[in-house]
Each structure stands twice: as C-alpha cells, then as structure tokens.
Amino acid sequence: MQQQLTPAFGDYELIDTGHFEKLERFGRFVTRRPEPQAIWRPSLSEEGWRRADAAFLRDARSDERGEWRLRPGVPDRWTVSYPLGGSVLRMRLGLTSFKHVGIFPEQAANWDFIYDNCRRLSTAGRTPRVLNLFAYTGGATLAARAAGAETTHVDSVKQVVSWARENMELSGLDGVRWIVEDALKFVQREVRRGSRYHGIILDPPAYGRGANGEKWILEDNICEMLECCARLLEPAGAFLVLNLYSMGLSSTLARTAVRQAFGAPREEQWGELCFSDRAGKQLPLGTYYRFTR
Numbered sequence: 001m002q003q004q005l006t007p008a009f010g011d012y013e014l015i016d017t018g019h020f021e022k023l024e025r026f027g028r029f030v031t032r033r034p035e036p037q038a039i040w041r042p043s044l045s046e047e048g049w050r051r052a053d054a055a056f057l058r059d060a061r062s063d064e065r066g067e068w069r070l071r072p073g074v075p076d077r078w079t080v081s082y083p084l085g086g087s088v089l090r091m092r093l094g095l096t097s098f099k100h101v102g103i104f105p106e107q108a109a110n111w112d113f114i115y116d117n118c119r120r121l122s123t124a125g126r127t128p129r130v131l132n133l134f135a136y137t138g139g140a141t142l143a144a145r146a147a148g149a150e151t152t153h154v155d156s157v158k159q160v161v162s163w164a165r166e167n168m169e170l171s172g173l174d175g176v177r178w179i180v181e182d183a184l185k186f187v188q189r190e191v192r193r194g195s196r197y198h199g200i201i202l203d204p205p206a207y208g209r210g211a212n213g214e215k216w217i218l219e220d221n222i223c224e225m226l227e228c229c230a231r232l233l234e235p236a237g238a239f240l241v242l243n244l245y246s247m248g249l250s251s252t253l254a255r256t257a258v259r260q261a262f263g264a265p266r267e268e269q270w271g272e273l274c275f276s277d278r279a280g281k282q283l284p285l286g287t288y289y290r291f292t293r
Contacts (some may be wrong), residue, residue, distance in 0.1 A: 023277075133187065137163045197238065202242045255268070
C-alpha cells in the first residue's frame with residue numbers, strides 16, 4: 001500500500017519552508033538550515049526567519065559544509081524526547097558542520113513501526129533480534145531496544161556510534177551491541193556465519209566511506225546489500241525497513257529492488273516521509289519501503 005507518513009512528534013515542528021530553506025523547532029530552540037526540496041516561497045517574512053536561535057551558513061567553497069550562527073545564550077547541544085509505548089526516547093542534538101543536528105524527525109514514523117513489530121514478536125514468545133545498518137545516532141536502535149529486542153547497531157563512524165551510545169544512556173536503556181564497521185562488509189560476514197535476524201533496518205546514504213575507507217555508492221551497492229540481508233532475515237514473522245534520502249530515487253524503485261531480493265511479503269507499505277509547515281506546505285523528506293512477513 002502506498003502511503004505518506006507524518007509522525008506525531010511533540011518536540012519537533014516544521015514552522016516554515018521556502019527559498020531552499022526550512023525553519024524548524026527542536027524542543028525549545030528554532031533552527032534555520034538549507035533544504036534543497038523547498039522550491040517554493042516562504043510563508044513567513046524574513047524577519048520571522050531571522051528570529052531563529054541557530055542558523056546554518058553554507059561555506060561558499062563547499063556544497064555541504066558550513067557553520068552555525070547562534071543567538072546569545074543558545075547552546076550548541078540540547079535534548080529532545082519522543083514517547084514510544086511505555087518508554088521515552090531521549091536524543092541529544094548537536095549542530096554539525098554538515099547542517100545535520102543528530103536526528104531525522106520524520107523517521108519517528110518508522111520508530112513506531114519498529115517498536116510495534118518488536119512487541120508483536122515478543123508477545124508471540126520470541127526475543128526479536130534486530131539489525132540496524134547505517135544506524136547513525138540510533139533512533140531506530142532505541143526503538144527496537146525499548147521494545148525488548150536484542151539489537152545490533154552498525155555504523156562506520158566511531159564518533160557517531162559514541163553519540164548513539166549516549167542516546168541509549170539518556171533513554172535509560174542498555175545492552176545494545178555496537179559495531180564500528182563498513183555495513184556491507186558486516187552483513188557479508190554475518191551471511192558466512194549463518195546469522196539470522198527478525199528485523200533489519202537500512203538507512204543508506206547516497207555516498208559514504210567505511211571505517212577503513214571502503215567506498216559506498218548507493219546505486220552500485222544497494223542490490224548486493226539487499227541480497228545479503230535477504231539471507232539474514234528470518235523467513236516468517238520478520239520485518240524490514242528501507243529508507244532512501246537520495247533525490248530522484250523513488251519509493252517504487254525501493255519496492256522493486258526489495259521485492260526482487262526478498263520476494264513478495266505478507267504486508268508492505270511504501271511512499272514518502274514528510275511534514276507540513278504551519279501554512280500547510282508539505283515537504284517530502286525521504287522515501288521509505290517496509291514490510292512484514
């Protein structure tokens with residue numbers, strides 16, 4: 001079933017979008033940063049945008065890097081919360097030189113899906129094993145662990161894994177298996193070991209480098225990654241989540257690639273993850289495909 005997903009995230013609000021920027025509230029603070037898909041005009045005046053607590057200024061010499069300008073008294077780190085079942089996920093934000101802040105709030109729609117499926121498996125008498133690949137600061141990892149899953153978190157950047165561990169501790173959780181490694185190398189080794197998982201989450205970048213300099217190019221590597229994951233996923237009762245952030249790659253493309261590797265599932269969803277700003281302008285923030293067996 002094709003569907004747009006917008007999570008209910010009290011500590012996050014998309015205030016306005018336009019002129020290739022977005023104005024957002026994370027907890028108590030408002031940020032202003034680039035957004036390549038906001039091709040329309042803003043609804044607020046420039047004066048309204050200038051009230052942001054933190055604004056990202058792009059470096060003229062780089063398409064990606066820049067620096068943040070903060071209003072007096074605004075910290076460069078703070079925490080937001082997301083209630084999930086009987087738990088509360090707490091995540092520390094940080095203003096990075098790549099304009100990111102440490103979470104992708106649209107992914108909360110997938111956190112709900114992951115939590116619910118892990119609880120379903122637990123209720124059926126199984127302790128679910130979940131693998132989170134390209135796991136970043138661990139929102140999906142926390143969702144799985146909060147539901148009682150044995151969770152493996154894989155990312156190639158040591159500092160990001162440390163950030164995810166901090167989020168686990170802020171959330172009052174423990175017991176996550178942390179792996180600093182190239183994701184494709186890890187799943188290849190897991191296939192050789194005969195490992196099995198009840199849930200697999202993939203959030204691959206368009207381009208990246210592994211822990212030892214391995215090159216990842218989404219279009220070149222995603223099919224091999226999916227074929228490996230198909231050999232790791234349990235044949236019954238399991239779930240998969242795939243996110244794509246590359247502009248131009250559709251959810252239909254994701255669905256086709258996954259179905260070729262895994263076969264037809266029992267239930268599936270695909271579409272866009274999005275938020276609407278206060279004026280009702282809907283901003284797509286990535287595509288997703290997910291299924292249960």
